[in-house]
Amino acid sequence: MDPDRLRRTLAARRRQLTDELARLTERPADPVGNLSFGKRIGDGTNEAVDRINTTAAARSIAASIAELDRAVAKLDEGTYGRCDRCGRSIPLERLEARPWTSRCVECSRLGDSA
Ligand SMILES: [Zn+2]
Structure with missing residues (x-):
């Protein structure tokens, strides 16, 4: 895969x-603020x-943003395409579907999204 692309x-x-x-996250400020506590349940x-x-x-x-940042860091480190957890290479079709992934399918399935 072309790294620039x-x-x-x-x-x-x-x-x-x-x-x-x-x-x-940028929601309009509630004009009544804490007063709304007294309103109907x-x-x-x-x-x-x-x-x-x-x-x-x-x-x-x-x-997802953290995952993307990790993928970019992996490109910089030269570990892109390798699973962060087990170190095996991530199948190309997975990288094509989710270029920001930093784990293989099995490790992703293990849960914690870190
Ligand atoms: Zn893995």
């Missing part, structure tokens, strides 16, 4: 995720659920 792909993807994260609950969903989405995007 790869870097461009990763950079473009990163920009996209960064924008998405910014949109998610339903309102507060919906708002809380909404906030939890946003937090989860933001966290998953942040994790």
Whole structure:
């Protein structure tokens, strides 16, 4: 795979995720602020659920950005295409589908997304 093209792909993807994260976290300030605690329970609950969903989405995007940064670091280190956990090479078709991946399929399945 052409490393320059790869870097461009990763950079473009990163920009996209960064924008998405910014949109998610940059919410308009609540004009009533803490006063909304006194409102009907339903309102507060919906708002809380909404906030939890946003937090989860933001966290998953942040994790993807970290993954991208790791992939770029691997390109710099010359370890790109090698699994961070077990050191085996990552199959090309996986890299083509997910160029930002830094783990092989088995290691990714093990869970922790670090
Ligand atoms: Zn592995």
